Amino acid sequence: MPHKKSIKNLAKKAIIYFVAISTILSMTGGSALASIPQVTSVTVSETSAKIVFDQNVKNASTTSPYNYEYPMRWNFELWSPIGTPYPLTGEQWTGYYVSPPVNGVSRIFGLDLNEGDTWRMRISSIRAVTPPTDAFQQLFATSTAPGYTNVVASTDPLITNLSIGAALQTTTLTIDGVRFGVLPGALPVVSNAKIDFAPNVPGAWHQFITSTSTDIISWSDNQIKFRVPSQDASGTSIATGRYNFNIRDNDYDESQYVSFTIATDTASYITGRVTSGSGALNGVSNVNVFTYIPGQPTNIPGTQSTVNGWYTLGPISATGTYYVRAQASGYMSDEATTSIGAMGEIDTVNLTLSSLPAKITGNISGPGGAFATTSVNIQAFDVNAKGQPPYGAHASSTGAYSIDIPYGTYYVQPIYEGGGYASVPNSRTATVSSSATTSTANNFTMTQLTKAIKGQVTNQTGQTLDWTTIRVDAFIPGSQTPPYWANLSGNCGSATTCSYTLYVPAGTYDVSIWLETYGVDPAKTAATVTSEADALGVNFAIKNYTATLSGKVKDVVGQGIANAGVFAQKVGEEYGGVGRMTDSSGNYLLGLTALGTYNIFIDPPFGSSYLRPEPTEMNITQSTTSDFVLNQAVKQIRVTVKLGDATQTDAVVMAFKEGAPGWAETWQQTGGIYTLNVGSGSWKVMTRPQNPDADWAYLAEPYPVTFTLSDSAAETQSITLTVSTADATVQGKILKPDSSPVTRGGVDIRQPGGPGTHSPLGNDGGFLVKVPAGTYQLNVFAEDQRLTLPATATAPFTVASNATKNFGNIVMQTKTATISGTVSDSEESPLSGIRIHTHKMEGMGWADTVSDASGSYTLYVTSGFWEVMPDPMGSEDYVSTQPPQRVSVGTNTSNVTGVDFTLVSATSKINGRVVSGGNVVNSLSGFAFAYSSTVFTGAPINNGTFGIKVPAGTYTVGVGLPPNSDYVLDEEQSVTVASGETENVDISVTQAAATLSGWVKDEAGQNLPSDTAVWIFAVKNIGAKGAWRETKTTVSGGAHTYSLNLTTGEWSIGYWIDSLDYINKPPADAAITISEGANTKNIAVSKADATIQGTVYAPDGTTTLPYAFVFADSGMAGATEKIHTGTETGANGAYS
Structure with a gap:
């Protein structure tokens, strides 16, 4: 896609056509009168025309002083090439001008001609300056074309390359090209050779630097070097910003306009050239160029390349890794990246188009x-x-x-x-x-569209709002497509309420209003439109902020971090919240419409190596200021995803931290390696395909990775995740009872009791999941917890290789059975924002909610037995002293009430350190716990420290560490804390110096079924209260194996099998002495060949007790035949 000027003519000199004075005299019929203007020459180039008269001229019109003084553009008329019947005068000159005549010269700028084209020119309404009565209407009069002559366009000066597309003032810029005009002798010489800076601002005046300027370093016919100016030829300051500039040679012909940015050192820019790959001269114009940071709003406008392919993006006010791409109809460049680490950078990114x-x-x-x-x-x-x-x-x-x-x-x-x-x-x-x-x-x-989302927006600010500037958006949950939207009515005037109607197709939407200076309540709400009914009453209130949270997100040396996400969510609220991105200095401001306790989440800029900090709970009262510090990650997990021997490059790789908040994710890979930036501690790594139609799936357990050194110590671990061929398909569509799609949720396709995969629901409620051939169960997670699957959809199903299990339309049922109650403190005052959770004792089923302002809650369930419990750990200010309550829900319409909970205020605190050899283990993560006869509570370990709020009392305090942790608890500690007081405790751990590993088989030496869950545990025998380790076996090639990190000394080994086909009992030689280094212990488990059956009754002898634990213990202490196993009774109280 070369420039319209033929490459072979780039270096040709212009051919200037003169209209001979003798010809003009013959046209006029005699010798020229001194008072009648005559044309001595006409020069036409591709972008300008130069007409030389024998004297100064002016427009014949006297309608205004300006028109009286100067020729205007309508005095000069160009007609399209010979043979084309229409004139192009207005199209060529609209918005441009004719320069005032100097010594009889008029110059017209802004033409758009092609070299070598023949045009017809007519000049009219020109008169001499004196005497004013001498005027004429036509020149070039002939018998065939009265008033016209033919002219041929010559070559303009042509810019073929820039050294850069953006630069700071005083930076040297080199321009290559042809026909710039040769300046005889030393500088300065010809004053009318100029560089014209035209700001990209409507109405802004052009600014020039001339060949005599000190900013001109050198000027030749094919190259100019100059300093990017700070002043023009008249001494006027040239502001920073984006300009169109061109070069005018000694004949005042123009080059093509070229976009150039005079940069400021307070921002950054990305510049470069778009080419078609055919050589340096082949810059491509009018190509759209854009930049973005994946997953983050950047608000950097795109641009178009200039006629020689140069582009500039900016100003850019935030650091980060930017993706740059050029795109034109039928063509696109490869995506390039550049990292902007500080303001004032000008990064060059050249892009090559391909079809x-x-x-x-x-x-x-x-x-x-x-x-x-x-x-x-x-x-x-x-x-x-x-x-x-x-x-x-x-x-x-x-x-x-x-x-x-x-x-x-x-x-x-x-x-x-x-x-x-x-x-x-x-x-x-x-x-x-x-x-x-x-x-x-x-x-x-x-x-x-005939159905709509309708509502009212109420102005509660006390200020007059321009309703027409307020927009209502309806987003399709989980979709990256643009929202449906509508502006509020223009007829609302100064009213305090304004209605809106937003027409949309049937479906469920996230509806929101966004304002910069006011808050909106609610921030977002869900609305469902059906084919029969509008979504009515989707109302919003615009409020003054009652509180603000502001501050800076910065690095460890105090440098602000741009494009970090700051999000505030009120404790106890499921959805909604307020979020913003930090500005170029790392500052943020969140406006809140309600006071209270919020969880503050910080997301590092996408593509950065900063660590995501734990959520911070903060009490917001009016104006609150808080800064957040992000640490650089110096630990990396490098992940390769393989299907057989083939490396997969279409994966999303993620990791979550064990025992503490922490999450990392990436879909970027280099050479097939995905890099996760993480902190110290233990992580579980997983993967999934980017494309739901991919032919592979990851069904294995999350892969454990542990970093043992401090956060400041660099560590790298490389792992390979092996995925399985997924050549079976499970698909269907999840609908609400009214047949509208369920869009806010997902499906879980899981092997019974084993691993599985997950897929979000589409806009139409549909799902398509690729899995290996096998037996699975379907479960659906919907945001509306009142929805549940029909029993027919939860039965296990089998799908073969290259086959499809199509569920068709699955219509969810509405739960009408409920469990309800209240949550209060010990003084019977209601507690709001306390999470209540329940799970079904048999089969799949769960629900959760939070208590309202009155302390009441309602859980929507189905018939069956449920276990209900409060989870006050999110608030930390209360603990539960009650065990979970088991509730029988008789039918699908039953309402069980009075399931109440009383929480105890946690007015005291236990602060702890996890130490080894007296030093805090900063790299340690896990969970610290404190328990007594009535209380069990805890908190995550963060960098080796923890804090647990408790009621006054005596507690046993310990730590639970991930199975693959390099540290082992030495002993739990006893701590007594008074009301309102804080006690400190050190929990000692020892770094594991040994491993214990082996296989688990049955007594005949056969592998256990691969879908059988087996746990191996170890308890330290001597002087180690609470010292224990456990892990789940991994299955590879059909064999169960395990590995435990232990300290040296005496340990007892045990196992637990979640299967009635095997007996849980101590293995042979359960006591084992662990030596430093590798130790082996293979475990043979016993098959069950006898059954004990019965029924458990309440003390009345007639009421059966469901889900009671029944255990069998042979009581043969020290014998290898000792049995210690058990099970729960079923819903009817029976056990086996």
């Missing part, structure tokens, strides 16, 4: 009438891209569309500009793996 290899084609149809297919913009979103703008195209008048794309999978969505029409479904998924795709699956039928 997009594929297309998505289809057709748009609609209802007719006012509907126009040309108003439909079809957008294709890469399902694997995070934050990347979509590919797009408009439909033609026939409805056909074609979108050029790379190979991949896309969400295709038509958007009617102006709203009022939509397609059902809202989008389709199209996968293009080779050549083009043309399918009716990519056709859309647009219908006029």
